[in-house]
Amino acid sequence: MPQIPKWLADTMITVANPWLRQAVVANIAMITDELKQVTFKGDFDHENFLPGKIVQFRVDDTSFRHYTLSSFNKQQGLCTVLFYLHGKGPGSQWASSLQEGQHVKFRSGEGKLQYNLQAKHHFFFGDETSIGLFNWYKTTALACSHEYFGVLELQPQHEPALPALKIMVDSVHTTMDAPAVNAIIWMEDMHPDCWANWKGATFYLAGRAMSISRFKKYLLDKGVEAKQIRTDAYWADGKKGL
Numbered sequence: 001m002p003q004i005p006k007w008l009a010d011t012m013i014t015v016a017n018p019w020l021r022q023a024v025v026a027n028i029a030m031i032t033d034e035l036k037q038v039t040f041k042g043d044f045d046h047e048n049f050l051p052g053k054i055v056q057f058r059v060d061d062t063s064f065r066h067y068t069l070s071s072f073n074k075q076q077g078l079c080t081v082l083f084y085l086h087g088k089g090p091g092s093q094w095a096s097s098l099q100e101g102q103h104v105k106f107r108s109g110e111g112k113l114q115y116n117l118q119a120k121h122h123f124f125f126g127d128e129t130s131i132g133l134f135n136w137y138k139t140t141a142l143a144c145s146h147e148y149f150g151v152l153e154l155q156p157q158h159e160p161a162l163p164a165l166k167i168m169v170d171s172v173h174t175t176m177d178a179p180a181v182n183a184i185i186w187m188e189d190m191h192p193d194c195w196a197n198w199k200g201a202t203f204y205l206a207g208r209a210m211s212i213s214r215f216k217k218y219l220l221d222k223g224v225e226a227k228q229i230r231t232d233a234y235w236a237d238g239k240k241g242l
């Protein structure tokens with residue numbers, strides 16, 4: 001429900017108020033010019049947020065948008081979201097305007113992408129919008145002595161975000177007219193011994209719908225089983241607020 005009449009949005013907020021989490025913006029860090037890491041502080045004593053947790057903010061009078069937690073510290077009452085400020089919609093504008101000290105309310109829900117604790121190998125594919133998700137997955141993989149690897153489609157100016165967040169995956173340049181193509185070329189360049197190590201991994205595909213669809217087909221054609229692939233489309237060309 002990305003956009004609804006204001007009266008309905010007001011009613012939903014009033015009805016859902018007892019279940020809404022309240023928090024204050026405790027810290028802001030610009031990872032790159034368009035990747036804004038926002039730390040929220042709240043009373044999360046009774047929360048058990050797990051990697052992949054989705055949050056939903058009301059971003060203007062009539063619109064709600066989904067984001068993913070990129071970390072959670074229950075003891076300190078802190079959670080973070082990494083917002084990609086693409087500048088094309090109210091969600092991005094709202095995230096740009098967030099300032100330290102600002103109070104926010106959000107709804108939280110299970111994400112489609114759950115970290116597979118049974119797997120030893122975890123492969124990430126996504127873009128700017130899924131760096132936050134993979135940041136928490138990376139922390140989880142390290143804590144479980146699992147291995148992770150992957151490739152993200154990023155605009156060149158956002159590549160420094162990966163080393164800055166110590167996410168040890170590769171990146172290729174985004175091509176708007178050829179979704180996933182550079183990532184598939186990158187996969188084809190992978191040494192056969194490396195692929196032998198990773199072909200049994202759990203594959204997490206999150207971000208642009210068209211890229212996910214092409215990359216998933218590529219993996220299936222390469223012999224990866226459908227049950228190994230977990231997907232969540234975070235945005236689609238020309239569509240508002242998935």
Ligand SMILES: Cc1cc2nc3c(=O)[nH]c(=O)nc-3n(C[C@H](O)[C@H](O)[C@H](O)COP(=O)(O)OP(=O)(O)OC[C@H]3O[C@@H](n4cnc5c(N)ncnc54)[C@H](O)[C@@H]3O)c2cc1C
Nearest residue numbers: 067068084088089090091092129234235237238239240241
């Ligand atoms: C479950 C879920 C979790 C998500 N987690 C995150 C997260 O942690 N961080 C994050 O930054 N985003 C995340 N997103 C994506 C975010 O909700 C979308 O990018 C959303 O479209 C932003 O809303 P908006 O109002 O700025 O743009 P909208 O009004 O929704 O869209 C306006 C236009 O912008 C285009 N657009 C949307 N996203 C992008 C993009 N990334 N690149 C280029 N064009 C785009 C749309 O196609 C449309 O044409 C998540 C989405 C979902 C569904």
